[in-house]
Amino acid sequence: MVKHRFSVLVAALATLAATAAFAANPGDDRHEAGGAVYTMTNAATGNAVLVFDREIDGRLTPAGSASTGGNGTGAGLGNQSGVVLSGNERWLVTVNAGSNSVALLEVRRRGLRLADVVSSGGVTPISVTEHHGLVYVVHSGSSSIAGFEIERGRLRPLPGSQRGLSATGVGPAQIGFTPDGRHLIVTEKATNQIVSFAIDRDGLPGDAVVQPASGVTPFGFAFGKRDLLVVTEAFGSAADGAATSSYRVERDGALTTVS
Numbered sequence: 001m002v003k004h005r006f007s008v009l010v011a012a013l014a015t016l017a018a019t020a021a022f023a024a025n026p027g028d029d030r031h032e033a034g035g036a037v038y039t040m041t042n043a044a045t046g047n048a049v050l051v052f053d054r055e056i057d058g059r060l061t062p063a064g065s066a067s068t069g070g071n072g073t074g075a076g077l078g079n080q081s082g083v084v085l086s087g088n089e090r091w092l093v094t095v096n097a098g099s100n101s102v103a104l105l106e107v108r109r110r111g112l113r114l115a116d117v118v119s120s121g122g123v124t125p126i127s128v129t130e131h132h133g134l135v136y137v138v139h140s141g142s143s144s145i146a147g148f149e150i151e152r153g154r155l156r157p158l159p160g161s162q163r164g165l166s167a168t169g170v171g172p173a174q175i176g177f178t179p180d181g182r183h184l185i186v187t188e189k190a191t192n193q194i195v196s197f198a199i200d201r202d203g204l205p206g207d208a209v210v211q212p213a214s215g216v217t218p219f220g221f222a223f224g225k226r227d228l229l230v231v232t233e234a235f236g237s238a239a240d241g242a243a244t245s246s247y248r249v250e251r252d253g254a255l256t257t258v259s
Contacts, residue, residue: 021085021092036063038112040083040094042072047096049083049105049112068103069117070096077140078189079126080174080220086130091115091150093135095125102128102137102148104155116154121146121162127174131181134203136161138175138186143168145175145186147203158203165195166210173219179227183253187218187231194218194231196253209253214245228258
């Protein structure tokens with residue numbers, strides 16, 4: 001899904017976080033033909049973002065790494081979108097699941113620069129999203145969300161932005177803004193539910209709107225034509241059990257199943 005000249009690349013890697021961010025052109029002459037791809041190691045002894053040059057034909061070449069200023073867990077996170085590019089492609093936001101923090105890295109002509117690291121506002125952050133400088137993260141350990149603002153190259157915690165999901169131990173997989181930024185969507189693997197939050201003018205979420213997913217183990221998602229929400233369903237990793245469902249996000253945050 002291509003939007004604002006970057007993509008989110010869905011990756012399932014054995015020891016890396018199941019996320020990569022995809023930049024069209026971060027400014028370096030090396031990237032003029034293609035761009036760059038970023039993913040994180042989630043290493044328990046020091047999390048880092050790995051950088052790959054992307055050629056115009058899609059070939060990737062290792063191009064270094066950058067510290068995120070925190071630690072990972074050293075194991076799979078069962079997540080999607082642990083690394084995201086801002087809409088203007090100036091910033092890369094990552095989670096440090098092992099040290100309960102969020103990192104902000106500046107995308108520069110010659111790689112990445114660590115700009116800020118702040119507490120995530122919960123336990124075990126696994127997924128992050130950004131819309132016009134507003135950042136939200138979801139935690140698997142505390143089953144909660146928390147918000148931040150990118151301000152003058154720093155992540156500023158947003159007071160009053162913390163909200164709980166449908167219950168504790170719900171196993172969230174991904175958090176994401178709707179294309180218009182008016183709602184947050186969170187998938188819950190353990191409860192087979194999808195949670196939405198309306199976002200007000202101050203960037204604060206309302207009460208959680210919870211409803212059952214159409215399939216079992218809702219996982220990663222993206223938005224397609226006419227802002228249709230498309231959700232993958234892992235069916236508990238059962239062989240030949242995976243599926244995909246689509247939804248329309250209503251103005252009140254409720255989801256209407258399309259297919």
